[in-house]
Amino acid sequence: MTSQSLPKLSPAFFTFSCLLSLSVAARATPNFKVRAVSLGGWLVTEGWIKPSLFDGIINKDLLDGTQVQFLSVKQGKYVCAESGGGTIIVANRTSASGWETFKLWRVSETEFQFRVFNREFVGLQNGTTDVVAVSTTPGESETFQIVRKSGDMNRVRIMASNGFFLQVKKTQDLVTADFESKNTTWGNDDPSVFVMSIVGTMQGEFQVTNGYGPLKAPTIMRKHWATFITEPDFQFISSSGLNAVRIPVGWWIVSDPSPPPPFVGGSLEALDNAFTWAEKYNVKIVIDLHAAPGSQNGYEHSGSRDGSQEWGQSDENIQQTVAVIDFLASRYASRPGLLAVELINEPLSPGVSLDSLTKYYKAGYDTVRKYTTSAYVVMSNRLGLMDPQELFPLASGLQGVVVDVHYYNLFSSIFYSMTVQQNIDYVYNNRTSELNYVTTANGPLTFVGEWTAEWRVSGATKEDYQRFAVAQLEVFGRASFGWSYWTLKNVRDHWSIEWMIQNGYIAL
Ligand SMILES: *[C@@H]1O[C@H](CO)[C@@H](O)[C@H](O)[C@H]1NC(C)=O
Ligand SMILES: *[C@@H]1O[C@H](CO)[C@@H](O)[C@H](O)[C@H]1NC(C)=O
Ligand SMILES: *[C@@H]1O[C@H](CO)[C@@H](O)[C@H](O)[C@H]1NC(C)=O
Ligand SMILES: *[C@@H]1O[C@H](CO)[C@@H](O)[C@H](O)[C@H]1NC(C)=O
Numbered sequence: 001m002t003s004q005s006l007p008k009l010s011p012a013f014f015t016f017s018c019l020l021s022l023s024v025a026a027r028a029t030p031n032f033k034v035r036a037v038s039l040g041g042w043l044v045t046e047g048w049i050k051p052s053l054f055d056g057i058i059n060k061d062l063l064d065g066t067q068v069q070f071l072s073v074k075q076g077k078y079v080c081a082e083s084g085g086g087t088i089i090v091a092n093r094t095s096a097s098g099w100e101t102f103k104l105w106r107v108s109e110t111e112f113q114f115r116v117f118n119r120e121f122v123g124l125q126n127g128t129t130d131v132v133a134v135s136t137t138p139g140e141s142e143t144f145q146i147v148r149k150s151g152d153m154n155r156v157r158i159m160a161s162n163g164f165f166l167q168v169k170k171t172q173d174l175v176t177a178d179f180e181s182k183n184t185t186w187g188n189d190d191p192s193v194f195v196m197s198i199v200g201t202m203q204g205e206f207q208v209t210n211g212y213g214p215l216k217a218p219t220i221m222r223k224h225w226a227t228f229i230t231e232p233d234f235q236f237i238s239s240s241g242l243n244a245v246r247i248p249v250g251w252w253i254v255s256d257p258s259p260p261p262p263f264v265g266g267s268l269e270a271l272d273n274a275f276t277w278a279e280k281y282n283v284k285i286v287i288d289l290h291a292a293p294g295s296q297n298g299y300e301h302s303g304s305r306d307g308s309q310e311w312g313q314s315d316e317n318i319q320q321t322v323a324v325i326d327f328l329a330s331r332y333a334s335r336p337g338l339l340a341v342e343l344i345n346e347p348l349s350p351g352v353s354l355d356s357l358t359k360y361y362k363a364g365y366d367t368v369r370k371y372t373t374s375a376y377v378v379m380s381n382r383l384g385l386m387d388p389q390e391l392f393p394l395a396s397g398l399q400g401v402v403v404d405v406h407y408y409n410l411f412s413s414i415f416y417s418m419t420v421q422q423n424i425d426y427v428y429n430n431r432t433s434e435l436n437y438v439t440t441a442n443g444p445l446t447f448v449g450e451w452t453a454e455w456r457v458s459g460a461t462k463e464d465y466q467r468f469a470v471a472q473l474e475v476f477g478r479a480s481f482g483w484s485y486w487t488l489k490n491v492r493d494h495w496s497i498e499w500m501i502q503n504g505y506i507a508l
Contacts, residue, residue, distance in 0.1 A: 034482025036244035042229045043267040044248045044290045047203020058109040063207040065306040066104045067200030069096040072168040074191045081133045085118030089131040092173035103306040113138040129178040149186045156196045165192040204300030210262035218264045225270040231277045238281035241508030246484045248290030254324045275337045284339035297348035312356035322363045333371035342378035349384035380404040388438045395444035402481045404449035420464045427471040445481035454494040469506045
């Protein structure tokens with residue numbers, strides 16, 4: 001990016017910023033640079049970080065938010081919510097995309113609800129056998145059993161609440177719940193047999209807890225929290241040249257020990273332990289609200305059930321989130337280990353508007369300041385199209401504010417075919433420009449709160465990884481607050497700074 005192409009600041013911003021530059025002394029750079037690592041996949045589950053956490057779930061490929069499509073074997077057509085929802089379910093499409101995709105809500109190991117494109121749920125119309133997508137609140141008649149053929153798990157029949165199977169009638173295009181026979185040869189002549197394709201999956205906290213269910217989830221999660229991160233990890237962090245951890249937490253921690261189902265209690269005790277260990281090994285903590293109520297981005301790592309993004313759409317929701325910050329700030333403000341509170345991670349534009357985010361950040365900031373004047377308040381920039389300085393007008397009026405930017409050479413197509421050297425040049429040139437743009441003399445502090453030495457290059461050598469890591473450490477080391485690697489532990493080696501340090505890929 002050249003400076004010419006950068007978005008221009010409004011004149012109003014300059015006026016505001018000049019007035020406030022008088023108070024800049026109080027926003028001085030901290031006396032040390034943060035070199036942190038996120039404890040990803042610990043108190044907020046992400047299946048790709050530790051897939052084995054899901055191993056004990058029955059039908060573990062059918063979790064909340066899984067996107068499925070159904071092909072009628074007899075008609076050779078896909079099931080479709082006509083108009084995307086709000087009316088009948090048909091089976092007359094030759095190809096499948098949005099209207100032919102159903103998002104699962106898991107009720108039990110075998111019972112599911114199906115959410116359509118326009119967010120209604122598939123169900124039976126008023127006690128008839130007609131299958132429609134009109135209800136916005138799923139109940140018994142919106143609950144179906146998926147019966148899988150043994151040995152061919154994607155060949156399924158779907159039983160409705162009336163005890164009959166769904167079938168596709170040739171004469172109409174309609175799907176009805178009136179197929180009687182309980183048995184089948186699973187042949188292509190059976191109008192109640194469908195081929196189910198899974199086209200999207202989610203493996204977050206909602207999925208793992210609801211997947212295990214209320215009887216098993218508490219034991220599984222407590223075991224995970226007690227074993228995935230332990231005291232020796234803090235000793236390792238401290239002795240490796242890192243000086244802080246960024247700990248993702250979920251909003252349900254506020255109701256520990258009995259959060260709303262399916263979430264389970266115990267993450268608060270784990271966070272308490274983290275403070276004890278951090279203080280023992282002289283490691284600082286950034287508490288990071290990674291999952292906000294309603295989900296701020298629809299990703300699995302924000303606790304979303306089915307990909308919906310509903311955070312910030314009401315004052316009530318924002319107040320509920322402020323209450324989580326209040327709880328965390330009041331509990332940990334006096335702890336010497338507390339370095340910062342990150343108010344929300346990766347709110348996604350345009351679903352999260354700048355207006356509601358600004359309202360929340362102001363209220364969240366004031367809440368942290370009720371308890372501490374020394375903790376930094378971290379504000380994550382929005383993902384998606386936006387001006388990286390969009391929080392500056394808000395931050396200029398506040399003290400101890402840090403803007404968090406995440407730099408991955410991964411998720412944009414510009415990286416898909418980059419060579420090793422192009423990736424490294426991108427860090428030295430383009431990331432430097434981007435970081436310079438947000439790191440200003442009188443502006444908020446800056447934090448590269450997530451980065452990794454993983455990239456799209458395949459077949460890279462150890463030396464390639466080392467050079468890529470060195471480039472990022474050098475450039476991100478110029479962020480005025482510091483940086484945080486994503487993440488400490490991961491089955492994918494390059495995403496684990498523990499593995500990268502132990503195997504000589506990263507030296508601090
Ligand atoms: C279904 O019931 C609702 C309310 O009970 C009624 O308004 C609607 O007309 C009924 N629809 C049909 C198709 O019977
Ligand atoms: C599918 O069936 C519905 C209901 O009969 C009809 O309105 C619609 O036009 C059909 N669509 C296609 C692509 O055949
Ligand atoms: C299906 O059910 C019918 C009647 O209940 C029975 O006669 C038949 O043998 C069953 N077929 C299979 C394949 O189990
Ligand atoms: C990176 O920066 C260079 C020059 O500074 C520019 O020519 C190039 O387009 C940028 N690359 C991308 C992918 O934006």
